[in-house]
Amino acid sequence: MSTSTEITPFSWGDVSLSEVVHVNGIPHATKTAIGEWLEYADPRDGVNKVLERNPYIEEFSTAVKLTAVDGKLRDTTVYHPMGLLLVVMESGQPKAQAAKVAIAAFVWHFCGGSRPSLRDAVSLRAHLLKALAALQSCKCAFSQRLLLDQIREVCRELGQPVPDVALIGKDPKQTALEGF
Structure with a gap:
């Protein structure tokens, strides 16, 4: 010790x-x-x-x-x-x-006591998809960090895990599906 x-x-x-x-x-x-x-x-x-x-x-x-x-x-x-x-x-x-x-x-x-309403959750998910799409095409490190912060915040609001950004833009055949 x-x-x-x-x-x-x-x-x-x-x-x-x-x-x-x-x-x-x-x-x-x-x-x-x-x-x-x-x-x-x-x-x-x-x-x-x-x-x-x-x-x-x-x-x-x-x-x-x-x-x-x-x-x-x-x-x-x-x-x-x-x-x-x-x-x-x-x-x-x-x-x-x-x-x-x-x-x-x-x-x-x-x-889960402060989960967003269904309408807010739909809006947050749409925002999440836009941020993920923007991250895929973004080449600026500063902008990438801002987008990652937005993604983390939206995931926190939704009460869900942050997606693995290393998989963004990859063909599903390129990634091994574990447990299947």
Whole structure:
């Protein structure tokens, strides 16, 4: 296991954590960092209370040796992003509640809760076909990137995978059909 014993701050989107250690390239947060982000009056104690009520979260933690203020190495428990998310989901703090709503909206969107109407879907599919046709004949790298971005966005709106653009313009006989 590759672990950095150096505590560093970490930011991603609206999440800013004061104490993170990278374990195998993945940021793991301390209880203090999680509690500060959730705005507990006593950050470490607030997270400890969540963990006491929800011991299953501990399986998303690992112990690492970190240099303490006194210069000695101490075992410190740090939490994988899944553990951090579970602490947030179990917390009653206002910031945690806002995060839960954002996560629910994300899940709703990507599970089909905000699918376009049939009329919009037909329009989006027509736009997708035009963008794919334009991509086939486009020779400008900049324009190709713009068209690929449009294709990705339309596919995201339709809730379908992005087509394999390497197949555009190829005769079906040129491509091996897998599984047939």
